[in-house]
Amino acid sequence: MEYRDFGTTGLKISPVCMGTVFRGDPEETIRKATIERAIDLGINFIDCANTYQDGRSEQMVGDVLKGRQRDQFVVTTKVCEPVGEGPNDRGLSRGHILREIDNSLTRLQMDYVDIYLLHHPDPTTPIEETLDALNDLVHQGRVRYVGCCNFSAWQVCKAHWVSDQNHLVSFMCVQNPYNLISRSLEEEMMPFCRSEGVGIMVYSPLSLGLLSGCYRLGIPPPTGTYWANRPNRFNEKMTPEIDGVVDKLGHIADARGKTIAKTAMAWILSHPEISAVITGPDTPVEVEENVGATGWMLTDDERAALDEVSTGLSYT
Secondary structure, rough: OOOOOOOOOEEEEOOEEEEEOOOOOOOOHHHHHHHHHHHHHHOOEEEEEOOOOHHHHHHHHHHHHHHHHHOOOEEEEEEEEEOOOOOOHHHHHHHHHHHHHHHHHHHHHHOOEEEEOOOOOOOOOOOOHHHHHHHHHHHOOOOOEEEEEEEOOHHHHHHHHHHHHHOOOOOOEEEEEOOOOHHHOOHHHHHHHHHHOOEEEEEOOOOOOOOOOOOOOOOOOOOOOOOHHHHHHHHOOOOHHHHHHHHHHHHHHHHHHHHHHHHHHHHHHHOOOOOEEOOOOOHHHHHHHHHHOOOOOOOOHHEEEEHHHHOOOOOO
């Protein structure tokens, strides 16, 4: 595994990040085996959230890392999403952040998290209050770095300005969706992150599987897959244009002896702005497939061909 700098922090991370959302809801033994396999393959970057599997994902990560050398791993978790029915059981207020970091650290069985991420913007809480709480957590040693997920470029820019004006910690990374059929990150976020030295970790690299090679235009989704249970939505989303991207991926993948999924993720990792791609494997075999996106590079011509076929697509 070759490791990358995370933005300008000097932190070294594997370009493939082990996401722990476990959308397929496998048995707990399989989840733990999946995380362990990721570690065996050299992945040192693990992404959690306090709401993944209702907190069980944090617990499993803690169980797997217990007894291992903690400082060899970069662990994230998140705060903002609802964790209960009460009016203060969500958001980015000081009270909710301070309560949830305690809960997350307990489940993770750790003294600190490497990166604490704001899961979503919270329009009801001033960003000054949120950043002040995060600043305290960093100075207390319970959090090493802070970042945000699903923020727009202007929101990240405003947060950086507030941090600068008030001498508070600033976001060292952003986490947003990015793939061959969802490229809006390139418009403003990438230029901002290049300018300010902010790292980018991206999720949904295969767009919920549409870029995996398992789905093609006019062919019903395979039984048991995510899109098999959403046939109308699939027919709406799998357009001729998106099918054309999959077709181009297939030609390049065949020529290189790779899978379509590996090729789609290799395109993402060919962007120097991207520090890591978050994958969501449900089994050890899927981890091995994801890691196969590393260790090789697309040629300039291959990347240009994929850029051309996907330019102008707008997937939501």
